[in-house]
Amino acid sequence: MALNNDILQRWHNSAIVLIGGSAGSFKLIFRAVKNFPIALDKAVIIVIHRKKNFFSEIEKLFAENSRMSLREIADKDVIEKNTIYIAPANYHSLIEKEKTFSLDVSEAVWYSKPSIDVTFESAADVYGPNCTAILLSGANQDGAAGLLKLKNAGALTIVQNPDEAEMSEMPLAAIQTGAATYTLSNNDIFELLQT
C-alpha cells in the first residue's frame, strides 16, 4: 500500500499527529523528528514507552536534531502547532477538550506509563477526524485499543508494516483489532511525515 489521495487528504486535514512506539521504535521516531519540516502546521505528540528514573537525554537529543520546537509535556500545556511534544516518563499524558494536556499518575496500562492507549483514547474524544495516528514497533499490545477508538472517531490510523518492525507484536495487535486504516512501509510513513 503506497500513499494515496485519501491518506494525503486526511493528513492534510489533521491538526495533530500522534506517534506511539515501544521497543524497537526509537530509531524510527528519531528519524521522524529529524525530518519534520519547520512549518508542519500541526502539533506532533510522541508517546514512547520509557522507564522511570532513567534520566535519559531523549528530549535533548531530539531537540538538537529537530527543526520544530520540541518539549516534554508539562501539566496544562496548551497544544500548539509546529511543536513536538514528548510524553514524560512515569505519567500518562491526556488531552483535554480545551486542547491542553493533563497528566495522570494512575496505574500503568500494559505495564506502561506513559501508555499509548491512554493518550490515543483521549485524543479521539477531542480531535476525532482531525487527527493522524501512527503506531510503530513494540513488544506488547499497548496502543491497539486507543488506535481503534481513534479510527472509530474518524481519525487516519496508520500501523507500521509488522514485517518491517523490529518488534512486531504491537503493530500486529493493532491490525488484528481492526485499528489500522492503512498498514504502511517505513518509507511510506517517512514520506508522509515530510509532506
Added chain:
Amino acid sequence: MAGKITMDETSAYGNITTAQLHELIDLIKKVHGFDFSEYTKASLKRRLARIMQFKKMSFYDLKHLLVNDQQIFQEFLEEITVNVTEMFRDPLFYKALHNQVLPYLSSYQHIKIWSAGCSSGEEVYSLAILLKEANLRNKSFIYGTDINTEMLKEARMGIYSLRKIKSYTENYQYTGLPGTLTDHFTIMYDAASIHSEIKQNTLFSVHNLISDTVFNEFQMISCRNVFIYFESGLQEKILELFYKSLCPLGFLCLGSKEAIRSDFFRRRFKVINQKENIYQKIGA
C-alpha cells in the same frame, strides 16, 4: 491499591460521553456533596470508564448505584481519586530538598510539614527518613492529609509489600543520599513495616483541599501530583490555601511536571528549584 476495584491489563476506556460525565458530576454533588466539577475531565472520564468496565456496568447501572448504594459510592470515591504513590518518587526532588531546603529548615526551632494528598503515606515517610538522616527528626512534625479515609488507614499502618519496597529502594539509590532505605523498615515475610521511630511525630487526617480551610502554619508544604487532577481555576484556589498556610519564607513543593502558572501567585513565590518545582513564599 487496596480497594476492591483493580484493573487488569486491558485498555482503559469504556464508553462515556461528555454529557454523561457532567450529568454524573451534578448528581454526585447533589446527593453526596462531593464536587468534581473542577477535576480534569479526560482523567475523570477514564476512571469512570474503568469502573464501568471492571464492574461490567452500563452508564445507567452506575448512575443508579451511585445514588442508592453507599458502598458503591465509597468504592467509587476510592477509585476516582488516584492513589498511586511511591517512596522517594522523583529521587532528584529529594536530593534538591536535602541540598537546598533542609539547610534553611534546620534554622527553625520546630519544623512543621504538610504533605497534602498523601494517599497511602509513602511521601510522609520519605520526608521523615530524609529529616532523620539530617538529624532534624526530633524537632519536626509531618501532617499527612487526604480525602480518602481508606488510604489514610494504610498510611497509618506504614506496611508496604516487598515488591513495592524493592522499587522504593531503587528510587532511594537515585537520590544519591547516604544510608539505606531498608534500615528504616522491619522486613516480614512478604511485607515491610516502617520503624516506629520514623512514624513518631506524624499525623494522618482527613482534609479536603476543595472544601476545607487552613488548619495550621507550616514551614513546608508538599503537594505533588495532585494539581494534575484539577483544572486551572481550582489549582489557584488551592494555591491560595497553601499561601495562607505557609509561614513567611516557607517552602511549597509541587510535582516536577506541575508549575505555578498564575501570574498572581508567581509574584508571591520565588523559584528555588525550577526543575523540581520548589518555591518559597515571599511577600506578606
